[in-house]
Amino acid sequence: MDFTFSEDQLLFQESVRDFLVNEVTPERIRASWLTDSGREDALWNQLAELGLTGMTVSEANGGLGMTVLDFVLLAQECGYVGLPEPLVHTVMVAVPLLNDLGGELAEQWLPKVASGEAKVVVGLEQNLLVEDAHVADLLLMQQGGTLYAATPDQFSLCYSESVDPSRKLFTVELLDSAAPVASGEQAATLIARTLNRGALGCAAQVLGLAQRMIDLSVHYTGERQQFGKPIGSFQAVKHHMANVAVRLEYAKAPTHRAAYAVATGQGVAAHAVSHAKLVACEAANLAAKNSVQVHGAMGYTWEVDLHIFMKKAWALANTWGDAGFHKTRIGERVFATDAVLGAGATFV
Amino acid sequence: MKLSFSAEDEQFRQEIANWLQVNLTGEFEKLRFRGGPGDEHTFPEQRKVWEQKLAEGGWTCVGWSKEYGGRGCSIEQQVIFFEEYARAGAPGRVGHIGEGLAGPTLIAFGTDEQKKKYLPGIVAGTELWCQGYSEPSAGSDLANVKTKARFDEAQNKWIINGQKVWTSLAHESNYCFVIARTDLDSVAHKGLGFFLIKMDQPGVEVRPIEQITGTSEFNEVFFDEAQCDADDIVGAPGEGWKVAMGLLGFERGVSTLGQQMQFQNELDEVIRVAKNNGAAKDPAIRQRLARAHSELKIMRYNSMRILSGQSGSDGGLQKEALIYKLFWSTWHRSLGELAMDVLGPECEILEDAPYSLSRLQSMYLFVRADTIYGGTNQIQRNIIAERGLGMPKEPKGVAK
Numbered sequence: 001m002d003f004t005f006s007e008d009q010l011l012f013q014e015s016v017r018d019f020l021v022n023e024v025t026p027e028r029i030r031a032s033w034l035t036d037s038g039r040e041d042a043l044w045n046q047l048a049e050l051g052l053t054g055m056t057v058s059e060a061n062g063g064l065g066m067t068v069l070d071f072v073l074l075a076q077e078c079g080y081v082g083l084p085e086p087l088v089h090t091v092m093v094a095v096p097l098l099n100d101l102g103g104e105l106a107e108q109w110l111p112k113v114a115s116g117e118a119k120v121v122v123g124l125e126q127n128l129l130v131e132d133a134h135v136a137d138l139l140l141m142q143q144g145g146t147l148y149a150a151t152p153d154q155f156s157l158c159y160s161e162s163v164d165p166s167r168k169l170f171t172v173e174l175l176d177s178a179a180p181v182a183s184g185e186q187a188a189t190l191i192a193r194t195l196n197r198g199a200l201g202c203a204a205q206v207l208g209l210a211q212r213m214i215d216l217s218v219h220y221t222g223e224r225q226q227f228g229k230p231i232g233s234f235q236a237v238k239h240h241m242a243n244v245a246v247r248l249e250y251a252k253a254p255t256h257r258a259a260y261a262v263a264t265g266q267g268v269a270a271h272a273v274s275h276a277k278l279v280a281c282e283a284a285n286l287a288a289k290n291s292v293q294v295h296g297a298m299g300y301t302w303e304v305d306l307h308i309f310m311k312k313a314w315a316l317a318n319t320w321g322d323a324g325f326h327k328t329r330i331g332e333r334v335f336a337t338d339a340v341l342g343a344g345a346t347f348v
Numbered sequence: 349m350k351l352s353f354s355a356e357d358e359q360f361r362q363e364i365a366n367w368l369q370v371n372l373t374g375e376f377e378k379l380r381f382r383g384g385p386g387d388e389h390t391f392p393e394q395r396k397v398w399e400q401k402l403a404e405g406g407w408t409c410v411g412w413s414k415e416y417g418g419r420g421c422s423i424e425q426q427v428i429f430f431e432e433y434a435r436a437g438a439p440g441r442v443g444h445i446g447e448g449l450a451g452p453t454l455i456a457f458g459t460d461e462q463k464k465k466y467l468p469g470i471v472a473g474t475e476l477w478c479q480g481y482s483e484p485s486a487g488s489d490l491a492n493v494k495t496k497a498r499f500d501e502a503q504n505k506w507i508i509n510g511q512k513v514w515t516s517l518a519h520e521s522n523y524c525f526v527i528a529r530t531d532l533d534s535v536a537h538k539g540l541g542f543f544l545i546k547m548d549q550p551g552v553e554v555r556p557i558e559q560i561t562g563t564s565e566f567n568e569v570f571f572d573e574a575q576c577d578a579d580d581i582v583g584a585p586g587e588g589w590k591v592a593m594g595l596l597g598f599e600r601g602v603s604t605l606g607q608q609m610q611f612q613n614e615l616d617e618v619i620r621v622a623k624n625n626g627a628a629k630d631p632a633i634r635q636r637l638a639r640a641h642s643e644l645k646i647m648r649y650n651s652m653r654i655l656s657g658q659s660g661s662d663g664g665l666q667k668e669a670l671i672y673k674l675f676w677s678t679w680h681r682s683l684g685e686l687a688m689d690v691l692g693p694e695c696e697i698l699e700d701a702p703y704s705l706s707r708l709q710s711m712y713l714f715v716r717a718d719t720i721y722g723g724t725n726q727i728q729r730n731i732i733a734e735r736g737l738g739m740p741k742e743p744k745g746v747a748k
Contacts (some may be wrong), residue, residue: 001357001424002350003653069349218737233740235726238733245732246671253649254642260351275642331638334619335628341641342618346431346648347351 001347013073017080032084033165035197039135044085048116052087052138056095061110063229064084068092068197069263072204079208082308084166086119086132094120097140097194101181105149109138126195127319131155140181141174143288147187150178157283164311187292193262196273198320200262203255203276206284210248211312213287217241217294224296224337231294240290245284254279266347271333273323274326281323282314353424359430360421367405368436376401376439383440384610386714387707388565392520399473402441409447409471411602416455416463416685417471423655427605434609441606442520446470446477448603450525450732453595456543456701457582466523480512480526480545480569481592491537491589495571497528499585504578506543508571510552514721516556518567521547526571527592530585535734540588544580551575561713562703599722600672604651610681611680614711615640618687621708636686643679655717670736674728677718684712 005013013036023043032038055071057063068091075088095113098106098120112118118137123130125142133139134157137149155178182190218241221232231237258276261269286319288310292299299306317323332340353361364692372380376398382390402408411426414417421429451470454462469475486492508528513569513737518524524545531539545552551574556564583591619637622628627635650672687708688695699706705713733739 001353001427001652001656003649004655005349038384086474191431214737218739222740229743230740232733233742235730235742237731238737238739238742239726241737241739242729242732245736249671250646250650250675254646256349256653257351257649260349266351275645279642279646303656327635327638330642331634334638334641335623335634340613341619346427346652347353 005256009070009073012070013077016050016074017265018288019046019079020081020083022075026308029082029134029166029308037134038084038166038168039132040085044119045116046083047087049115049209053090053094053116054110054114055091056099057110057114058099061107062114063095063110067263068096068200069256069259072200072259075201076205076208076211079312080212082166082209082212082312086121086135087109088201088205089121089131089198090119092197092314093122093194094140096197097122097190100190100193101140101147105181111297112137122197122198123172123193124191124198124320126321126325127198128321129160130172131319132168132171133170133172134159139172141172141178142187142191143174145183145187147178147182147190148174148178148257149181149294150174154178162315164315166252166308166312167315192270195320196262196269199273199277199326200255200258202320203251203258203273203280206280206313206316207248207251207255208245209309209316210251210280210284210287212309213284213291213306213313214244214248216243217291220298221294237294240294244283244290245282245285247279251276251280251283268347270329273308274321277321278323278330281317285317288313352691353428357422357424357428360425361432364407364429364432364704365436367407368432368438371401371405372436372438379439380437381439381613381707383442384613385440385709385718386561386565388440388442388517389563389745390437392442394628396473396476396520399441399443399476401415401473403471403473408473409451412451412455412467412471416467423602423652427601427652430605430609432608434613437613440610443470443473443476444603444606445479445517445521446475446523448606449479449595449598450477450523453525453542454582456594457591459579461579462544462582464650469522475522476517476520478515478518478521478547478569479522479526480515482514483511484513490723490747491540493527493529493540493747494554495526496532497541497543497581497585498532499530499531499578503575505575506541506578506581508543508545508576510571512569512571514566515556515569516553518547518569519556519564523547524552524569525582525589525595530588536584537589539586541585542582542588542591543576544582545571545576547575549574552745557559559713561705561710565711596722598677599671600608602655604647604672604676605655607676608647608651611644611647611676611683612669614683614687614708616646618683618690621687622690625690625692628690633686633690634683636689640679640683640686643675665715670732671728673722674725674732677715677725677745680718681715684715688712 051064054063055066057131071091078088098110109120113120117193119135120138121132121136123141139155141148154175160169162169221237222230224231255276258272261272291306298304378389383395406419409418410429411423414420447470454466459523497506497508500507524547526545527540529539530541551572553570555568557566613711627633696702734741
């Protein structure tokens, strides 16, 4: 048993974090809100040059041949900066689905994803709308029990505005020319696995978002003075942040455990993912609530950066399965008549 | 990362499971699922014998190195040991303070002589320990210790005077580790010493404190010219705080594994009752049970994450460990409340008169202590915010 990440994994996290913190500043995010697409090709190309878009693409197809377990710490960093680009979606959702589908479709698109030339986006019925469909060169779309592949000439889009101005959401209508790529049992399995990876991606990102909100709040309450002292010295203020720190720290292990289960195909992946998504989103929601509170009236302004991260956390909490969906999955397991829960079931 | 046990580890699981199946029988049968937190007052004599039975099988101090009489188990094997111990319903360990706290502290900070003198009794399950930290005026402000230690040159002994309080199992213990002021002019955490004191001597008096459970597992301990040998001080005079804090690190290390399996047994019991009496069909109760399950899993994962991060496994306190006390105590308190809600109206009716609580009722009351002892939740939040997050310290008053 080993519940730690390797030195290489941690070093990769550090270097990606440095890159993202320098490049994806709150100012840049605010600027992207004013553009039509909200996405920047220049930034995407940089991510591709770092090998990030191809992390889960096999080496034969021009990628790094890694797993979602290698990426989970990086997904946290994407969350930390509130990255608008669909990197987590690409690495954790779209590429593994293409890998699973295999064949010509995979061979055609995976090298382009790795090089940054193309973006592939997945739409499941579990989600109300499809993220980033406007920049998709290939859309993999669930309709009932069938998965379709469609290029931009094979679908039409209707835009919906998100509470998080960085998220671009669309209703997708597939045209008749869209090609079915999986159906029946195969599609059901693929859809279930995709949903788990999407939820895992959310969990990892909101961990980063929660950390960012804590950092902003600790900084602000250390500077802001009232009654002749920094407000962060008051217990009534610091206990708010301590409560968040506990929730956040304790959401990490379940998230990493879920990433391991997904990456290794352990049978408990669905349950582990639901656990991770629930507790990570709870941590992030508490971070949002308490961070606004300790920022005082400033936290309610558009000017202070806090809401950039807060809104993304709120949005992610309700996609790839909301709290009710994931609680139900856990409940089904806990209350099953043959439930394996107690001593000896640590990794079962 | 590798989240599974090896074949050798599973073989180890068979070994301990078999041993428990053969030995947790006969006179020990009645100890099953007894003697945990809140239930420590039950069967003390039989549990002392059980402690020695464990020792005969080599199942005490399993995580200590063989050099000190332990079994030298890896972290994985310790995880498995505690899992199987709990699965069998083996009783709460009367020796847990010696094995989990006193021993590791001596191994880390003690002299060779101290190790030779004290460790074998802990391993053999024949010598039990208690912890002398809190005092009437040193609760949350633990460093405000007033118990005094003076060195008597003529007798070549340390002489201890003062009072400790909330001392769990003092009435069953052979030794107490005590923090006391060696420099009488000092304040706060400076000028303290860490002493090893024999309980059976004229200068030590133990008075039980009756708890809201109607039972007594902790005590007041009075030291009136109590003595210990010149070399029964761990570290130098003035280094007591360092040793005392080092010990708290062990409290949040490996010993959490056993505690969590105790929690697992309690949760299993609550779920069993809920399935039996139909409470598990109530959506509100279901949500809370599922949450309790999820959060206990979190504690397990996190302990393993922290422990497997310690390559040397020295039990030292890492930053993540700061948060453990707050999390588990709050979880446990909620479990107590949940247990009563699962029982419904019958939660009020005691098992027997006079004042005999069922296992779950006893737990419900005992968990009220969890969020207080070992640092209240409020103190824990201060520590997390100030040491963990680096938030500014609250200005302190002057101790009188």
